[in-house]
Amino acid sequence: MSRKPCCVGEGLKKGAWTTEEDKKLISYIHEHGEGGWRDIPQKAGLKRCGKSCRLRWTNYLKPEIKRGEFSSEEEQIIIMLHASRGNKWSVIARHLPRRTDNEIKNYWNTHLKKRLIEQGIDPVTHKPLASNTNPTVTTSPENLHSLDASSSDKQYSRSSSMPSLSRPPSSGFNTVSETTSNDGKPVHEDGSLSCKKRFKKSSSTSRLLNKVAAKAISMKEVLSASMEGTMSANTSFSNGFSEQIRNEEDSSNASLINTLAEFDPFLQSTLYPEHEMNTTSDLGIDQDYFSHFLENFGRDDHNEEHNMNHEYVHDLLMSDVSQEVSSTSVDDQDNTIEGWSNYLLDHADFIYETDSDSFEKHLI
DNA sequence: AACAGTCTCAACCGCCTCGAG
DNA sequence: TCTCGAGGCGGTTGAGACTGT
Structure with a gap:
């Protein structure tokens, strides 16, 4: 209990590190590892x-x-997470592998914050600035992609390669504008297949996988939408987003959305923010509903045999989530969501690869 | 070419949390 | 239970690079 304090002593050097100092530090850490600073x-x-x-x-x-330029995807993640977490740079950094919180903080302060301001968006609240003549501008999904750097050309003239806030590869719900391909399958504007693929096999495993796929799809889209806006139910994203979905003119899309929402607590809370939250996280997740969802996930095929995969997947999901979802830690929720989305997306890919010809029957 | 203004980002500062003692 | 140091974190600073005049 009598440790000597750190950073006390005469003659300690400050300021920029020299190459020699760097070499010494690197050499020492390579030999002895981190810690014991x-x-x-x-x-x-x-x-x-x-x-x-x-x-x-x-x-x-x-x-x-x-090091180096941030990609447009990284920028979107930063903006989205900043909208829901504020200046929690270490939290944001955990979502950007190999980026440091200090670098993200600097990038926000020197680039993204200014860009949002120039677009008439308050970088703190992510809502329109009071003086902004266009009150519809927010960092909500429908607007974030338009926050390009065009108005900041002068600002970033020294960095000619400043990336624009382009739309990520997978669009959110609000951006799903489907047409029909030659074979009748829904196709997105970008030519990619709609996320309505489903198994047509009748086994419980297939149905479970269908639900996994539905879950993955809905979560993927919600996460994509979130990356374009903000995940917080308390911000403009959830309200604007749900409003847009409710006003969705395409009834088939609305039907799909409502069906997916049945299985998706994240989407539920987004679509129906007025739904009473038993436990409100900053992600707007109704944890009781989420638990209920997990409880019933894959368990409603009572008339069908429960094969090994079914049991295995269910047990896996329950074992992973039951301990994590009860956590009140924001970071744990982050990890849970990230783990879930990755897991589900992995399985969605598997499903698509395994059987991609029939998808209309289920859930719609 | 010289100077002033602006921008970037590494580094520092001070506070907070956690855990060892 | 309390104290205190290590480590973590967010805010701020300032030297150097860059741009405009």
Whole structure:
């Protein structure tokens, strides 16, 4: 209990690190590993504070750190997460592998914040600025993609390759504008197949997989929409988004959306924000509903045999989620959502590859 | 060419949380 | 249970690079 304080001492160097200092620090950490920062300066022969060594390593020297231009996808993730989390740079950084919180913070302050302001969006609330003449502009899904850098050409003239906020590969619900291909299957404007693919096999496994696919599809779309806007039910995203979905003119889309919402608590909370939340997270997830969803996930085929896969998948899902969904930690919810979406998306891909010819019958 | 203004981002500062003692 | 240091985090600073005049 008598530890000597860190960063106390005469003659400690400050300011920019030299190449020589970097080499010493890298060499020491390669040999001894990270940690014990208090003792590193002395052991590595550096006249630096341990904290300074840690920052230098974690923000700059660490080999896995990715540097350079942010992609448009990364920008969208930052904006979306900032809308729901605010200046929680470490939380945002966890969603951007190999990016440091410091780098994201700098990028926000020097690029994204200014760009939002120029687009008439308050970078704090992600809602239209008071002086903005176009009150419909927000970082909601329908608007985020239009937040390009065109109005900031002068601002970013030194960085000619400043990426625009382009739409990610998969669109959100509100952007799903389907036409019909030659064979009658719904096709998105970009030519990709609609996310309505389903198994037609009648086994319980197939139906379970259908539900997994439906879940994956809905979650994928919700997450995509979220990446274009904000995930918080308290922000303009959920209200504007649900409003748009409710006003969806395409009745078949609306039907699909409502059906998917039946299986998707995230979508439920987005579509029906007035639904009473028993436990309100900042993601707007009704955790009781989510638990109920999981409880019934794959369990409603009572007239069918429960084969091994069915049991396995169900048990896997329940074991993974039952312990995590009860958590009140925002970070844990992040991990849960991320894990779920990855898991489901993986299975959706499997389903598509396995049987992609029939998809209309179920759930619509 | 020189200067002033602007921008970028590495680094620092100070506060907070967690866990060891 | 309390104290205190390590580590983590967000806000801020300032040196250097860049641009405009």
